[in-house]
Amino acid sequence: MRALERKNEELRKIEIIPNVNKYADGSCLISYGDTKVLCTATVENKVPMFLKHTGTGWVTAEYGMLPASCITRIDREACRGKQGGRTMEIQRLIGRSLRSVVELDKIGERQIVIDCDVLQADGGTRTASITGGYVALYLAMKKLQRKLKWEIFPINDAVAAVSCGIVNGELLLDLDYEEDSNAETDSNFVMTESGGIVEIQGTAEKVPFTEHEFTKLLNLARGGLIELFKKQKEALEN
Numbered sequence: 001m002r003a004l005e006r007k008n009e010e011l012r013k014i015e016i017i018p019n020v021n022k023y024a025d026g027s028c029l030i031s032y033g034d035t036k037v038l039c040t041a042t043v044e045n046k047v048p049m050f051l052k053h054t055g056t057g058w059v060t061a062e063y064g065m066l067p068a069s070c071i072t073r074i075d076r077e078a079c080r081g082k083q084g085g086r087t088m089e090i091q092r093l094i095g096r097s098l099r100s101v102v103e104l105d106k107i108g109e110r111q112i113v114i115d116c117d118v119l120q121a122d123g124g125t126r127t128a129s130i131t132g133g134y135v136a137l138y139l140a141m142k143k144l145q146r147k148l149k150w151e152i153f154p155i156n157d158a159v160a161a162v163s164c165g166i167v168n169g170e171l172l173l174d175l176d177y178e179e180d181s182n183a184e185t186d187s188n189f190v191m192t193e194s195g196g197i198v199e200i201q202g203t204a205e206k207v208p209f210t211e212h213e214f215t216k217l218l219n220l221a222r223g224g225l226i227e228l229f230k231k232q233k234e235a236l237e238n
Contacts, residue, residue: 011174016235026139030132034122039132041140044111057107061094065118090126097130097190100198106154123177127161134159158193160228164217173224185209189221193229
């Protein structure tokens with residue numbers, strides 16, 4: 001039995017609260033159960049060197065876990081003098097995922113930085129960061145559109161992410177930390193609302209999984225993502 005008697009195909013309680021930071025161009029606090037991530041978007045009137053004088057913009061992300069986000073205190077990476085490999089991998093994933101739905105040539109030479117700070121971690125921090133990061137990005141883009149009077153909105157689709165896995169032979173949606181720690185197979189699915197696949201990360205932690213099991217995980221993820229896209233819409237409408 002899963003925590004809170006959750007069904008195998010059931011998401012944790014998802015909550016997205018928009019506009020939680022008055023200084024950010026876009027922001028939200030997103031919760032996947034006990035996982036909570038603060039996502040903010042900041043518009044900068046500059047781009048990386050490789051995009052200078054191209055007329056094209058950029059979307060990038062930074063990710064971090066706050067010291068009290070886990071049971072045992074985590075040292076700030078700034079104190080260590082460098083980011084860990086996991087942090088760099090996750091923030092690159094967030095950036096790639098969000099860029100996939102933005103027409104970068106429509107925003108001019110501007111960079112939107114998405115900051116995802118994990119306040120509390122209970123599995124799925126990267127998937128929550130992508131789903132919440134999209135909401136923060138959308139709000140920042142809407143603010144830019146009003147300011148610059150863009151006729152065309154540069155975001156062409158919604159993007160969200162969810163984890164799936166095989167735990168004790170059962171296929172489960174949206175793993176919490178306990179499930180993730182004991183999974184035979186662990187995967188993350190990043191997809192667009194129109195059904196496009198942005199990225200899939202799948203790992204056999206103990207024994208290889210079959211193509212049939214992968215297909216079932218993909219279908220399980222699609223069902224969860226439908227609910228996540230609804231939550232994003234509700235947050236943006238509010």
